Amino acid sequence: MxxxxxxxxxxxxxxxxxxxxxxxxxxxxxxxxxxxxxxxxxxxxxxxxxxxxxxxxxxxxxxxxxxxxxxxxxxxxxxxxxxxxxxxxxxxxxxxxxxxxxxxxxxxxxxxxxxxxxxxxxxxxxxxxxxxxxxxxxxxxxxxxxxxxxxxxxxxxxxxxxxxxxxxxxxxxxxxxxxxxxxxxxxxxxxxxxxxxxxxxxxxxxxxxxxxxxxxxxxxxxxxxxxxxxxxxxxxxxxxxxxxxxxxxxxxxxxxxxxxxxxxxxxxxxxxxxxxxxxxxxxxxxxxxxxxxxxxxxxxxxLNYEAIENSEKPEKFEGLDVEHLAYQTKSDKHTIFTDVNLQVKPGEKILLMAPSGWGKTTLLRLMLGLKRPVEGKILINGENVTGDWAKAHNYFSYVNQKPFMFDDTLRFNITLGRKVSDEKLKKVIHLAGLDELVKKEGLDHKVGEAGNGLSGGQIQRIEIARALLSGRPILLADEATSALDPNLSFAIHETLLKNPHVAVIEVAHKISPEEKAMFNKIVRLNLCEGKKD
Structure with missing residues (x-):
């Protein structure tokens, strides 16, 4: 009733x-x-x-x-x-x-x-x-x-x-x-x-x-x-x-x-x-x-659904290990990739390169615990978190190629409604390269539906600010700059990769030599395994 x-x-x-x-x-x-x-x-x-x-x-x-x-x-x-x-x-x-x-x-x-x-x-x-x-x-x-x-x-x-x-x-x-x-x-x-x-x-x-x-x-x-x-x-x-x-x-x-x-x-x-x-x-x-x-x-x-709320910030991050990972689609059992191996140390910047359609986004979703592989496992700090969203996701922030903007203020879109001190917010705005936008428009500026009052670069920087504000040790970037012009892409990468306290795993299939040089390690992926440059 x-x-x-x-x-x-x-x-x-x-x-x-x-x-x-x-x-x-x-x-x-x-x-x-x-x-x-x-x-x-x-x-x-x-x-x-x-x-x-x-x-x-x-x-x-x-x-x-x-x-x-x-x-x-x-x-x-x-x-x-x-x-x-x-x-x-x-x-x-x-x-x-x-x-x-x-x-x-x-x-x-x-x-x-x-x-x-x-x-x-x-x-x-x-x-x-x-x-x-x-x-x-x-x-x-x-x-x-x-x-x-x-x-x-x-x-x-x-x-x-x-x-x-x-x-x-x-x-x-x-x-x-x-x-x-x-x-x-x-x-x-x-x-x-x-x-x-x-x-x-x-x-x-x-x-x-x-x-x-x-x-x-x-x-x-x-x-x-x-x-x-x-x-x-x-x-x-x-x-x-x-x-x-x-x-x-x-x-x-x-x-x-x-x-x-x-x-x-x-x-x-x-x-x-x-x-x-x-x-x-x-x-x-x-x-x-x-x-x-x-x-x-x-x-x-x-009404009967019980949400599992796990918002605890990880105390430490010692490393991420992806071991012999393989994934198949549930519908037609089509193999997307097999035997993917990866090691990520704290603060390390890694670029995963593969052709379009390889399954790079799927790999990131496996790391987040949103999907479960048919083989292999994912370890964080030596603990098996394979397919476990509740355990895994608090270690990650995520930068999309097309970030979603709420029809709300700049402040809300950066903080997503979280209570943040002015000092911390100001620092994140600076790190994300949003100083000019905030100075011009103010934090109470309405960005419009889907952020139609902002440029593509500004939207990407807001997404980066969200990631930095979370303070999580691993940042996943999914084709984050593929739709941007070369100069803006380079500027975004400088923002993403200059923080020594955050490990970055970026997936991309097209990136300039200057941007590649910013990464500690480049991993080229084929249908069977990951190969390091």
């Missing part, structure tokens, strides 16, 4: 306020009964009716104030539970690091909104409707148990309809979830591929592709909502026929026979609608909850 992720005090408070709100119905029904009985008793005491009406109005005012608080608490629960779900899903998606982000985008936008509307809100409403049903039923039994039994027996009809329709709704919701994920990906593709589409004059093709996907999604959503609407209509129709018309006819006969007063019959009809309507609403809310099953399963996976 979604509400277990809300604070217990909130749920208890909501339940009390929902019970008070449910009593509003009983209060009005009871006051109407008294007023009708007084009116039908041929009494001439008009002021009695006026006093009863004033009391009813005063009671309604008190209930109204309580209902304001009820809505505030309800919205607070929805907000807080939503934040629990969003945080859990974000944590899970970030930890998984899936390059195909369409499912994650769909989950964080449309799916979670469906869960909010059709699950969290529905379950809160079910609490209120359940209390309304119990209160109305108990009060009705107290006033006329015969009529109450008639109304209760009649409720079997909408229950049968609900059972029949819930399975269809679940099936329709699965189709909608699938088409919505496809639509999200197509929109993402259209926006990311906009420049290529404009260049080759195929914008219409891209728009048609995304529009077709949108049409499929909208059709699936329409079918799901239509099924829910039809189900609700069937439930209400069954309720009106079996739970209202037939029982009211029987009540009318009892009144004609003198066994039921006008006020009591009117109150029973009002109460019946208020313990039949909640039941019908409960059936509908249950269908709403069922419609979120596919989305809820995704969120449950995130």
């Amino acid at each position: 979604s509400l277990k992720y809300a604070r217990r005090s909130q749920v208890i408070c909501f339940t009390i306020l929902a019970a008070i709100k449910a009593c509003n119905i009983l209060f009005v029904a009871y006051m109407i009964k008294i007023m009708l009985n007084v009116a039908s008793s041929h009494s001439k005491d008009v002021m009695h009716l006026v006093r009863l009406a004033a009391l009813t109005a005063l009671g309604q005012l008190c209930f109204m104030l309580s209902n304001f608080i009820y809505e505030r608490v309800k919205m607070g629960i929805i907000r807080d539970v939503n934040m629990v779900f969003k945080r859990a899903n974000l944590q899970y998606l970030v930890d998984q690091g899936d390059p195909d982000i369409k499912n994650g985008l769909s989950l964080m936008t449309n799916d979670l909104k469906q869960i909010e509307t059709n699950r969290i809100t529905a379950q809160l409403d079910m609490i209120y409707q359940g209390l309304t049903f119990i209160g109305s039923l108990a009060f009705a039994l107290y006033n006329s148990w015969q009529m109450t039994i008639i109304f209760v027996v009649a409720m079997a009809a909408p229950a049968v309809v609900q059972i029949f329709t819930s399975k269809i709704i679940t099936k329709k919701s699965k189709i909608w979830a699938k088409t919505n994920a496809s639509y999200t990906q197509n929109v993402s593709d259209s926006l990311n591929g906009a420049q290529s589409a404009k260049l080759y004059n195929v914008r219409n093709n891209i728009v048609v592709r995304a529009t077709h996907s949108a049409q499929n999604m909208e059709n699936a959503l329409r079918n799901m909502n239509l099924t829910q609407a039809w189900a609700l209509e069937l439930i209400y129709s069954a309720a009106e026929l079996f739970c209202f018309i037939i029982p009211c006819t029987i009540g009318g006969i009892m009144m004609m026979q003198g066994s039921l007063s006008v006020g009591t019959l009117f109150m029973m009809v009002d109460l019946a609608m208020n313990f039949i309507t909640p039941v019908v609403t409960l059936f509908n809310e249950f269908n709403q909850v069922k419609s979120t099953v596919p989305m809820w399963k995704k969120t449950q996976k995130a």
Whole structure:
């Protein structure tokens, strides 16, 4: 149940306020009964009716104030539970690091909104409707148990309809979830591929592709909502026929026979609608909850996920050893490389050279513990860390060819939200060659989406600053300067390689002789092994 992720005090408070709100119905029904009985008793005491009406109005005012608080608490629960779900899903998606982000985008936008509307809100409403049903039923039994039994027996009809329709709704919701994920990906593709589409004059093709996907999604959503609407209509129709018309006819006969007063019959009809309507609403809310099953399963996976947080900085680094490493793809068992050997000492600068497509990035991911080899092992300080992200990754920083920039400030993009002293930050900025940029723009300068307000060299320097700020003993550089001009590439390498306290392992397939000269060791890799220059 979604509400277990809300604070217990909130749920208890909501339940009390929902019970008070449910009593509003009983209060009005009871006051109407008294007023009708007084009116039908041929009494001439008009002021009695006026006093009863004033009391009813005063009671309604008190209930109204309580209902304001009820809505505030309800919205607070929805907000807080939503934040629990969003945080859990974000944590899970970030930890998984899936390059195909369409499912994650769909989950964080449309799916979670469906869960909010059709699950969290529905379950809160079910609490209120359940209390309304119990209160109305108990009060009705107290006033006329015969009529109450008639109304209760009649409720079997909408229950049968609900059972029949819930399975269809679940099936329709699965189709909608699938088409919505496809639509999200197509929109993402259209926006990311906009420049290529404009260049080759195929914008219409891209728009048609995304529009077709949108049409499929909208059709699936329409079918799901239509099924829910039809189900609700069937439930209400069954309720009106079996739970209202037939029982009211029987009540009318009892009144004609003198066994039921006008006020009591009117109150029973009002109460019946208020313990039949909640039941019908409960059936509908249950269908709403069922419609979120596919989305809820995704969120449950995130809620049950336990992130292993290992942020301890290594006390020392004595050396990295790669021994007889071999890797195969999982899908087709294709061998990428075999028998790779490498030794890295503290502060050593090593260049790994191999042709494009050799598997250099895969080798770095093996060192990080993101992948596991089919043969061989990786040792850090003599300890086997092969395929163990938790043990391995805190020894490494990483400089990508295309670093990701957050749509945030320079400060955030360098620190990634970590608390850093001004002195340490200033030192890292200087080492990374960012003094001029920071002086000109300031640390609170917004870099824009994907860093579109920065040059390629500035982005690379921010990535280097991130690496240096981490203080980790090994820096991995993955084709870090291949997209830069020669002068900028040389400057970046000077920044990367001049720190004697950091070991650098760079993979590249094209680099100038001047840059090669900065490394302590060059390892040329072929399909079978590593060979040293």
